[in-house]
Amino acid sequence: MKNELNVVGIQADLFWENPKKNLVFFENEIAKLSSETDLVVLPEMFTTGFTMSPKNIAESLDGASVKWMKTIAKKYDLAITGSLIIKHKNNYHNRLLFVHPSGEIETYDKRHSFTLAGENKVYTSGKEKLIVDFKGWKICPLICYDLRFPVWARNTEDYDLLIYMANWPVARVKAWDTLLKARAIENMSYVIGVNRTGSDANNYKYSGNSLIIDYLGNEISNLPKNQVGIISAFINREKQDNIREKLGFLNDRDSFSIDF
Structure with a gap:
């Protein structure tokens, strides 16, 4: 069990539908990180950008991008997570992979599809919902549009870290900033939100605004708008646990079930 985790998010201007170029970029960035890095978070659809044309770029769980993630995790002795397009049987999935340093993979398929984009x-x-056990931390990783649905993120599992990876456009970035902080406050949990920058082939613009937020809603790492780079922080579970015990807000949460 590790009391402190060094978490890193990589904010990138993604190459449209070009996994090879994106993987080269991310590997170059990861190679620069401190050896103390425990977890790296990449944006949503980090190999392609948020495309609605998966036919020629979807991969299987034995594909090149998944193998790359396993290689990176083992080589740098860290966990890495991001979503990419996975084809299983006849279905396409916006699938998040959480790859442990051992190469073990856990997966989560985006719950809330972004209907505005089809x-x-x-x-x-x-x-x-996926709850990952990593170095004694309980981690809940979610994807982009999931951020707008607090019931799905509700901390009924007593998780310690909530992750959002996104392609969240600049036109609605105020909602991104506000909702990330709301999720941190209401769940009394560290939150890391990793977004992309630049423009995609559909001319949607992204400003990044990646953040790491503590359990009281305070920003502890951020990036200037439109900048490629990293956010990073050491997050401390003992401090979080002490505040949770002192304030007791999670003890008063509602019980509920979700129907599909």
């Missing part, structure tokens, strides 16, 4: 017509939504 994601629900292309990708099959998931129905199961």
Whole structure:
């Protein structure tokens, strides 16, 4: 069990539908990180950008990008997580992979498809929440549009870190900033939100605004708008546990079930 985790998010201007170029970029960035890095978070669809044309770029769980993630995790002795387009049988998925330093993989399929862009017509939504046990930390990783749905993120599992990876456009970035802090405050949990920058082939613009936030809603790492780079912080579970015990807000949370 590790009391402190060094978490890093990489904010990138993604190459459109070009996994090879994106993987080269991310490996170069990861190679620069401190050897103390425990966890690296990449944006949503980090190999392609948020495309609704998966046919020629979707991969299997034995594909090149997944093998790359396993290689990076083992080589640098860290966990790495990001979402990419996975094809399983006849379905496409916006699938998050959490790859442990051992190469073990855990997966989560995006629950809330972004209907405004037609994601629900292309990708099959998931129905199961993932809670990862990593170095004694309970981590809940979610994807982009999931951020707008607090019931799905509600901390009924007593997780310690909530992750959001995104392609969140600049037109609605105020909601991104506000909702990340709301999720941190209401769940009394560290939150890391990793977004992309630049423009995609559909001319949607992204400003990044990646953040690491503590359990009281305070920003502890951020990046200037439109900047490629990293956010990083040492997050401390003992401090979080002490505040949770002192304030007791999670003890008063509602009980509920979700119907699909």
